[in-house]
Each structure stands twice: as structure tokens, then as C-alpha cells.
Amino acid sequence: NAGVMQNPRHLVRRRGQEARLRCSPMKGHSHVYWYRQLPEEGLKFMVYLQKENIIDESGMPKERFSAEFPKEGPSILRIQQVVRGDSAAYFCASSSSLGLTYEQYFGPGTRLTVT
């Protein structure tokens, strides 16, 4: 059973460009969580999604950031007009629909560098 997959693993963008980060949850999982890890810091929650629904986006910056988890395909974290402060590692986690939401499995992360 494949784990949580994220791509790309490394992404370089110039200031002002858009960044799209993809997360494919584990097979059978319908809950996805995004976390951001700024340099020298721990992971901070950004958003929690179920298929086609945003459940909790309390950790998302108010502007330029959006997330979706369509019925088909991976979850996408989109950052518009990136700035240097967006440089970070972005981790995705998934959990099943059985209510065991404390069982989050983390992907390997996407390291975004904004030049």
C-alpha cells in the first residue's frame, strides 16, 4: 500500500510566480491535511480537507493561498504570487474516513524555494 505521495519534492519559483503543490493521500483515505514548516521551526497546521470540502482553514494565510481536494485526483495547495517568506517545507498528511483522525500519515514534503 503506497504511502502519502507529494510532488514535486523540490520546487523553485521566482517571486510573483505561482506554486502548485500536489498531495495524493494513501489509498482509501479521504481526509487531507496541509502543514507548513518554516526554516528552523516546527510544523504548523494550514488546512484540513475532505473530498470536495474544506473543513478547517484556520491556519491558512488570508491571501494568495488556496487548497482543494477534488472528487478525483490529488489535493492541491496553490500559492499565488509567491514571496520569499513562502520558502518552506510543505507537508501533507492523510487519514481514513473511519473517524481515526489521529492517525495521520505524513508525506515526504515539498520544499519550496522562492528566489
Added chain:
Amino acid sequence: AQKVTQAQTEISVVEKEDVTLDCVYETRDTTYYLFWYKQPPSGELVFLIRRNSFDEQNEISGRYSWNFQKSTSSFNFTITASQVVDSAVYFCALSDLSNTGNQFYFGTGTSLTVIP
């Protein structure tokens, strides 16, 4: 509010020494889960352990052991006979049921360097 504190930012030990990483948490929930993750230089998160709030038994797994004490809200992690491969950043995390979606709250991590 939920919070995880890892007061030790960086620790250096000489190989074969024992080392304890501290973790103190805050939550109002009576049901919660505590975790430790290892983040090696390659950057991925490696799951080490999950404990629920009703199980205060200490756990040992090889050279790793965990001491969970609800009375002091601590969940400390000890590596016995440390090895160079243990060099990494270690994160303690908390998951409770007080908010929708059950997010994880991470500490700021402890960077462990094991010197050969």
C-alpha cells in the same frame, strides 16, 4: 489552548551516551494523543511513537524509550547508547479532539547531534 513545548533547541552528545529529549504539552481535553517524529537531514518525517492519554505505561523499543507522565504533562523521549545515525531533529506533537479535524500541534523541535 493546545500547545507543545520542547525547551531544548539543540543538544550535542558523544556517541554511546544516553540522551533525553523533553516534551511538555497543554490541552484541556481528557482524550488526546502524543507523538514523536524524527526528521533526518533528508527532511522527511519518520513516525516513532503514538500514545493515547489513557495509557501511561512507559514504552521501550530497542534503544528508544518514552516516559509519559500526565501529572506533569510530559512525554519525554530517551535514546540509550546514542549513535551517529540518531542525529536529526526530533518533534513532539499533540492531537486532541477539541477542534474540528483533529489537527496536530507540533513543538519547535530539538536538534540532536551525536558526535562520533
